[in-house]
Amino acid sequence: HSDLPVLDIGRVVTRYQITLDVKDQPGVLAAVARILSDGGVSVETVQQSVPSHTGPVVVAGSASPGDGPIHGGGRATATLVIGTHEAEEAALAATVEALAASDVVIAISSVLRVEGS
Numbered sequence: 001h002s003d004l005p006v007l008d009i010g011r012v013v014t015r016y017q018i019t020l021d022v023k024d025q026p027g028v029l030a031a032v033a034r035i036l037s038d039g040g041v042s043v044e045t046v047q048q049s050v051p052s053h054t055g056p057v058v059v060a061g062s063a064s065p066g067d068g069p070i071h072g073g074g075r076a077t078a079t080l081v082i083g084t085h086e087a088e089e090a091a092l093a094a095t096v097e098a099l100a101a102s103d104v105v106i107a108i109s110s111v112l113r114v115e116g117s
Contacts, residue, residue, distance in 0.1 A: 010090030015044070017083050019109040020099065024050055024076035028104045032080060035102060039095030045083035050076070077106055083114070 022028050029048070036043055084092070092111070099105050 010088065010093070012089045013086050014089075015084055015086055015114040016041075016092055017081065017110070017112045017114055018096070018099075019111075020080045020082070020105055021107040021109060022078055022080055023104050023106065024078040025104075028078070029080070031102065031104045032082070032099065035098045036082070036084070036095055039098060040091045041087045041095045042085040043082055044085045045081075047081040048078050049081075050078045079109070 020032065022032065029046070033043060087095075096108060096111055100108055
């Protein structure tokens, strides 16, 4: 195999798992899906969870207009775990940059390659 050329990392094709902290509001899932689609990254699975809060909950309407619900002193958030179909590393990297620049994504917790079946 020593005579085989080394494949550029940007051309490596595999599946990925992306974990995002996002705003918990209408349209966020659609916005994230659009960014993935625009980057040529196809979604295989999505799991959304909203963290439970042990602190006081301030109900919507008691904050400034347009703030939405507030939990434990901060904006409501959710965690999205997205499994992708196979994608090129370069396309995934560009998509992760677009997600990071999005106003609906608070943080990208992890991006993992998924090998095997």
